[in-house]
Amino acid sequence: MGRVGVLLLNLGGPDKLEDVQPFLYNLFSDPEIIRLPFSWLQKPLAWFISTRRSKTSQENYRKIGGGSPLRQITEAQGEALREQLAQIGEEANIYVGMRYWHPYTEEAIAQIVNDGIDELVILPLYPQFSISTSGSSYRLLEKIWQENSKLQQVKYSVIASWYKQPGYLQAMAELIAQELDQLENPDEGHIFFSAHGVPKSYVEEAGDPYQQEIEECTYLIMQTLNRSNPHTLAYQSRVGPVEWLQPYTEEAIEELAQEGVNNLVVVPISFVSEHIETLEEIDIEYREIAEEAGITNFRRVPALNVHPVFIQALADLTVDALKSPSISFAQVNQMKKKVKIYPPERWEWGITTSAEIWNGRVAMLGFLALMIEILTGHGLFHAVGLL
Ligand SMILES: C=CC1=C(C)c2cc3[nH]c(cc4nc(cc5[nH]c(cc1n2)c(C)c5CCC(=O)O)C(CCC(=O)O)=C4C)c(C)c3C=C
Numbered sequence: 313m314g315r316v317g318v319l320l321l322n323l324g325g326p327d328k329l330e331d332v333q334p335f336l337y338n339l340f341s342d343p344e345i346i347r348l349p350f351s352w353l354q355k356p357l358a359w360f361i362s363t364r365r366s367k368t369s370q371e372n373y374r375k376i377g378g379g380s381p382l383r384q385i386t387e388a389q390g391e392a393l394r395e396q397l398a399q400i401g402e403e404a405n406i407y408v409g410m411r412y413w414h415p416y417t418e419e420a421i422a423q424i425v426n427d428g429i430d431e432l433v434i435l436p437l438y439p440q441f442s443i444s445t446s447g448s449s450y451r452l453l454e455k456i457w458q459e460n461s462k463l464q465q466v467k468y469s470v471i472a473s474w475y476k477q478p479g480y481l482q483a484m485a486e487l488i489a490q491e492l493d494q495l496e497n498p499d500e501g502h503i504f505f506s507a508h509g510v511p512k513s514y515v516e517e518a519g520d521p522y523q524q525e526i527e528e529c530t531y532l533i534m535q536t537l538n539r540s541n542p543h544t545l546a547y548q549s550r551v552g553p554v555e556w557l558q559p560y561t562e563e564a565i566e567e568l569a570q571e572g573v574n575n576l577v578v579v580p581i582s583f584v585s586e587h588i589e590t591l592e593e594i595d596i597e598y599r600e601i602a603e604e605a606g607i608t609n610f611r612r613v614p615a616l617n618v619h620p621v622f623i624q625a626l627a628d629l630t631v632d633a634l635k636s637p638s639i640s641f642a643q644v645n646q647m648k649k650k651v652k653i654y655p656p657e658r659w660e661w662g663i664t665t666s667a668e669i670w671n672g673r674v675a676m677l678g679f680l681a682l683m684i685e686i687l688t689g690h691g692l693f694h695a696v697g698l699l
């Protein structure tokens with residue numbers, strides 16, 4: 313067997329406050345994050361939104377120590393995975409490829425080529441698939457592969473999503489049980505799964521399987537936990553003016569408080585590391601909402617980070633992927649059958665009358681909104697909290 317590598321894909325986060333604006337620019341430049349019908353508006357809009365949003369975002373990063381812990385945790389997960397694989401005789405180099413900040417996916421791939429890796433397992437650190445996360449990274453990798461003839465010699469396996477992996481479910485259940493057991497009466501804890509949201513149109517129009525995978529994952533974790541506690545699933549981190557998956561976390565917390573729930577155990581479900589949305593949004597913002605609504609006992613289950621059962625699960629996924637036949641990025645997207653990666657069909661380019669009409673309408677609306685914002689400092693994006 314040749315030299316083996318594992319590429320861990322993740323979103324990335326600003327290491328320090330000065331990185332926040334360029335990080336946000338990278339994020340909003342991605343058409344999988346803001347879906348515009350034509351590409352020329354993407355970069356100006358990304359610049360505009362990132363500039364306007366960076367102050368609030370910086371304040372949030374300041375509250376969690378001045379930057380995202382994501383790089384350091386992902387590197388620690390990589391090192392733990394390398395050791396776990398070595399213990400079972402599988403020597404592998406581990407690479408971290410972030411989508412929007414250092415170490416970028418492109419940097420990881422350059423290193424993989426340099427190291428002469430022959431077999432590569434591509435493992436996203438997102439248990440569930442979304443167009444906006446794993447889908448975006450696969451799309452980027454497909455492009456990088458097409459442009460680099462050396463990469464075409466590398467045999468690669470892509471893991472599409474892995475929320476059903478038994479070790480992952482076991483590790484999640486263990487962490488939840490530990491938190492419940494700290495309650496005076498563990499049976500009274502209301503388990504509150506909080507998933508990162510996506511716009512509703514991703515699921516309903518673009519066919520993103522994310523919501524279905526999150527729902528199934530929640531069900532499987534509850535089965536593995538095997539306790540009779542009540543549970544709720546809601547979606548957090550909404551950005552921008554459009555409707556996102558519902559119920560929204562803040563509203564669901566308030567409703568539970570009204571129903572008399574007093575012991576809330578919040579479980580972050582779409583991400584395996586601590587990050588701004590656990591450390592700031594859940595631990596500070598949602599805690600405040602819950603306490604104001606009358607919930608006196610608000611607890612949060614820690615993220616998996618380097619939990620040994622979870623690291624073993626990543627090792628098992630890697631070993632299985634090395635044994636299975638290779639699947640390409642395109643095949644992954646086909647497997648996630650409902651997914652039509654951007655641009656969705658209804659926006660397809662072409663000199664069709666409807667395309668011209670829609671392009672014109674949206675361009676005019678976009679410019680109008682931008683002009684209003686620039687001239688007045690107020691407007692739709694500002695009003696709804698996107699800027
Ligand atoms: C499975 C996880 C995630 C999904 C799905 C996702 C979709 C998504 N996110 C935004 C907008 C933002 N995300 C931001 C940061 C961020 N998002 C995730 C995870 C998912 N995003 C992570 C892990 C992080 C970074 C964490 C860190 O510690 O730095 C941000 C920046 C932070 C902020 O300003 O609030 C934005 C903005 C959209 C629009 C979207 C789906 C379309």
Ligand SMILES: [Fe+2]
Pocket residue numbers: 508549
């Ligand atoms: Fe996000």
